[in-house]
Amino acid sequence: MAFNMGALKGFANSLSNSVSSTVFSTYSAVKDVLPGNPVTREYEVGEHVASAGPGLIWKVFSGYKKSTKQAAAVFVLEKRILDRFERPERDYLLEVFRKAVSQLTRLRHPQILTVQHPLEESRDCLAFATEPIFCSLANVLGRTENMPSPVPPNIRDYKMFDVEIKYGLMQLSEGLAFLHDSVKMLHRNISPESIIVNHQGAWKIFGFDFCIPNTAPANQPPLWAFPEYNHGTSVEFGYPDMDFLAPEYALSGECKASADMFSVGMIAFTLYNTKPLFCNSGNWGIYKKHAQELRSLRESNLQLIPPDLKEYLKLLLNVTPELRPDAAQFAKIGFFDDIGVKTLNNLDSQFQWDNLQKSQFYKGLPVIIPKLPHRVALHRVVPCLSKEFVNPPMVPFVLPGVLQIAEEASKPDFEAYILPDLKKVMRLTEPVQILLIFMQRMELLLAKTPPxxxxxxxLPMIYRALESDASQIQELCLSIIPGFAGLLDYQAMKNALLPRIKKLCISTTLLSVRVNCLICIGKLLTTLDKWLVIDEILPMMQQIPSREPAVIMGITGVYKLAFTDDKLGLTKEVIAAKVLPFLFPLSIENGLTLPQYNVIMTLIRQMIAKVEEEHSAKLEQLTSLQNEQRSALQISMSENTQVRPDQLIANPSGSASAMDDMFSGLGLGSYVQKKDTGAIATGLMSSYSPDMSKNTGQQGQAKAMSLEEKRRLAQQSENIKKLDHQPRLSPAPTSMSPRISSTGSSGKDLTSSLMERNLTQMKSSQSLTQFPTTTPNYGQMSSFNSTMMSSNNQSDWGMAKPSQASKPDLSAFDSLLTPMASGQKQSMNSMLSPMGMMSGPRSGQGMPGMTTNLGVKPLSPNDISDLLS
Known part of the structure; x- marks a missing residue:
């Protein structure tokens, strides 16, 4: 039963441990590594980055303080790791770790890890916060116990440079010198797991778990009690690393400060050989054996050690403690007389110097930086230089070195380690050298800075430079802007940068600044679009108040670049309306030399040639198009039409006067040689009747006379002339004589009006016979007969209807009719008869039973011209 109860208890413990492990793994997966620990109230815990301490028992996480956002590292010791030990031993180890952190917290030195928040304990863990760290030296050498899986590449691939090893050993010696001489403390566990490499690459002493305090009275040499080896204590966590422990702990039974110096020598050997001289595997017996072998250290073991360190390393690894150099002596050996080591050491000592000493050192720093490994310069030099950014007078001395390192940095490294500090400096305007330095390295900033x-x-820094009172800053800014203009977005160029350059160009009183503005604008044209140049740049040229030769040539250069650039391509309208009227006056400004004048005139000629070429081509196209339209219109017109209905016949006779010759060649020939053909028609109308002339003139203004109207007008004029030579006719005595005689002189007027009206209607009817191809229009004949009949029925005549009264004798008008064929003349009385009206002349065909072909000859165009002349 007892066995069964024991087995059941073991199973329960195993199950409990399995459940605890699973729960803890889940917590770790969600980064909740500090459940209930007070450190989490003030610090935000991030990624697991390293491990350190005895047996690498401490996990190290990145983080920051919540209140100040200050970067930090959080050390966590999970108590469950000690669950495999018995309770007394577990409590002993926890007490060792508590005292170690407490001792570390009380110490303040540049080579000792700085604690930001003291140790806090919860049910599950111990935790405290320190300055940000990179990893432990053990992690760098390949020991990855208690590390995240997989190991971060920046740690796995980390290789130390020679200058880092030298300066690290020097820092370690300085830290031990502080412990031995000032604190009177023996560390006793100087090993890779007790040395922390911070973010800047500096080595910091950690792991005071096995330190021995001074037991000597005051004003007496320090004395450290020798700790006997306890075989019951866990070697993994409860004893120093035997691979780096001095041999006197096993051989002589005493310990001095030289014991820590032996550990320094073994670390140096390990750094150059990647492993310690002896591997004891935590076994006390093996350790004692190897301690005896140190009495005869072979030269072959030191083949990889640098020559200037080999002699001192033999002393450090000597079995006799008195032969070993102390910390202060070791820090002064020639091995550390290296320019890189001195540079890093001076950077760490800046807080002790005044501004004059600092400025002298920073002036020579750009020469030294190329000799340093880039990682050292980035992580070691830049942080030290950035501390001076809070001191504006020193920024011009520090900034060149930072930008020199930034040039070699990758874009991610620049954004992570350099840019955050540079942003603070970009806001400074004093001293002016800061802007000068930034302007000189502007291409670097724009290439590596995120948009x-x-x-x-x-960009705000560039704007401040343009608005600066120092002309040197303005000119330098203007000279570098074209170099990075292609990296700027269009809106920033249009709405922010270009308006400031324009304002500076117009408002400045310095000739050099104005000329540099024009040169800058000229170089920016290739990055601008066509309409921005036309709307913004070209009008600005006319607003510049000065006319010095340098300014004129700068303006000319801008116009020339805008004119010759294929993308911009100023149009002929812009050139003719805006550019040439402005350039011509500039060409005759006083002060221009002959070569300058020739340059301007050459540009003017080129612009004029372009305008001429483009506009001539346009006019040729328009003329060709008009000719094509005119040809198509002429083809569509009737081939028998020889005169356009809306065109008067011009007088072919006459010659151009001397005054007309003056306008030859100006494209005004159609106006200079035009004849007043309208006067002919006006004279004809006025000779007939003043009222008719007036009405005709008004109608002519409203609408041009057609060909039929012109022919009818000419025929009437001819008939009037013939009537003037005929004797006056007296009407025959009829029944209407009393009515006529009673009207007096109005009878003559009525008779003449009737004859003229009948004659006009007859001629209108006869004009239909002038075109042989026209078919007879019976509707028009009926209209003519009805008109004649209605005229005979007017009450003004006092006549009866044809069936009731005799017809008037109109034989005297027979001679006025158009000549007919011989033997076929028709009397006026017969024409007035109903049959006569129906048998009038036709153009070839007549109605059945009527005489239709009268043989009338149509008027030719020449006959019409003779009548009008």
Missing amino acids: TDVKNDV
Whole structure:
């Protein structure tokens, strides 16, 4: 039963441990590594980055303080790791770790890890916060216990440079010198797991778990009690690393400060050989054996050690403690007389110097930086230089070195380690050298700065430079802007940068600044679009108040670049209306030399040639199009039409006067040689009747006379002339004589009006016979007969209807009719008869039973011209 109860208890414990492990793994997966620990109230815990301490028992996480956002590292010791030990031993180890952190918290030195928040304990873990760290030296050498899986590449691939090893050993010696001489403390566990490499690459002493305090009275040499080896204590966590422990702990039974110096020598050997001289595997017996072998250290073991360190390393690894150099002596050996080591050491000592000493050092720093490994310069030099950014007078001395390192940095490294500090400096305007340095390295900034930061930090700095009172800053800014203009977005160029350059060009009183503005604008033209140049740049040229030769040539250069650039391609309208009227007066400004004048005139000629070429081509196209339209119109017209209905016949006779010759060649020939053909028609109308002339003139203004109207007008004029030579006719005595005689002179007028009206209607009817191809229009004949009949029925005549009264004798008008064929003349009385009206002349065909072909000859165009002349 007892066995069964024991087995059941073991199973329960195993199950409990399995459940606890699963729960803890889940917590770790969600980064909740500090459940209930007070450290989490003030610090935000991030990624697992390293491990350190005895047996690498401490996990190290990145993080930051919540209140100040200050970067930090959080050390966590999970108590469950000690669950495999018995309770007394577990409590002993926890007490060792508590005292170690407490001792570390009380110490303040540049080579000792700085604690930001003291140790806090919860049910599950111990935790405290320190300055940000990179990893432990053990992690760098390949020991990855208690590390995240997989190991971060930046740690797995980390290789130390020679200058880092030298300066790290020097820092370690300085830290031990502080412990031995000032604190009177023996560390006793100087090993890779007790040395922390921070983010800047500096080595920091950690792991005071096995330190021995001074037991000597005051004003007496320090004395450290020798700790006997306890075989019951866990070697993994409860004893120093035997691979780096001095041999006197096993051989002589005493310990001094030289014991820590032996550990320093073994670390140096390990750094150059990647492993310690002896591997004891935590076994006390093996350790004692190897301690005896140190009495005869072979030269072959030191083949990889640098020559200037080999002699001192033999002393450090000597079995006799008194032969070993102390910390202060070791820090002064020639091995550390290296320019890189001195540079890093001076950077760490800046807080002790005044501004004059600092400025002298920073002036020579750009020469030294290329000799340093880039990682050292980025993580070691830049942080030290960035501390001086809070001191504006020193920024011009520090900034060149930072930008030199930034040039070699990758874009991610620049954004992570350099840009955050540079943003603060970009806001400074004094001293002016800061802007000068930034202007000189502007291409670097724009190439590696993200677009958002360019808009928020870099461009405002450029704007401040343009608005600066120092002309040197303005000229330098203008000279470098074209170099990075292609990296700017269009809106920033149009709405922010270009308006400031224009304002500076117009408002400045310095000739050099104005000329540099024009040169800058000229170089920016290739990055602008056509309409921005036309709407913004060209009008600005006319607003410049000065006319010095340099300014004129700058303006000419801008116009020339805009004119010759294929993308811009100024149009002929812009050239003719805006550019040439402005350039011509500039060409005759006083002060221009002959070569300058020739340059301007050459550009003017080129512009004129372009306008001429483009506009001539346009006019040729228009003329060709008009000719094509005119040809198509003429083809569509009737081939028998020889005169356009809306065109008067011009007088072919006459010659151009001397005054007309003056306008030859100006394209005004159609106006200079035009004849007043309208006067002919006006004279004809006035000779007939003043009222008719007036009405005709008004109608002519409203609408041009057709060909039929012109022919009818000419025929009437001829008939009037013939009537003037005929004797006056007296009407025959009829029944209407009393009515006529009673009207007096109005009878003559009525008779003449009737004859003229009948004659006009007859001629209108006869004009239909002038075109042989026209078919007879019976409707028109009926209209003519009805008109004649209605005229005979007017009450003004006092006549009866034809069936009731005799017809008037109109034989005297027979001679006025158009000549007919011989033997076929028709009397006026017969024409007035109903049959006569129906048998009038036709153009070839007549109605059945009527005489239709009268042989009338149509008027030719020449006959019409003779009548009008």
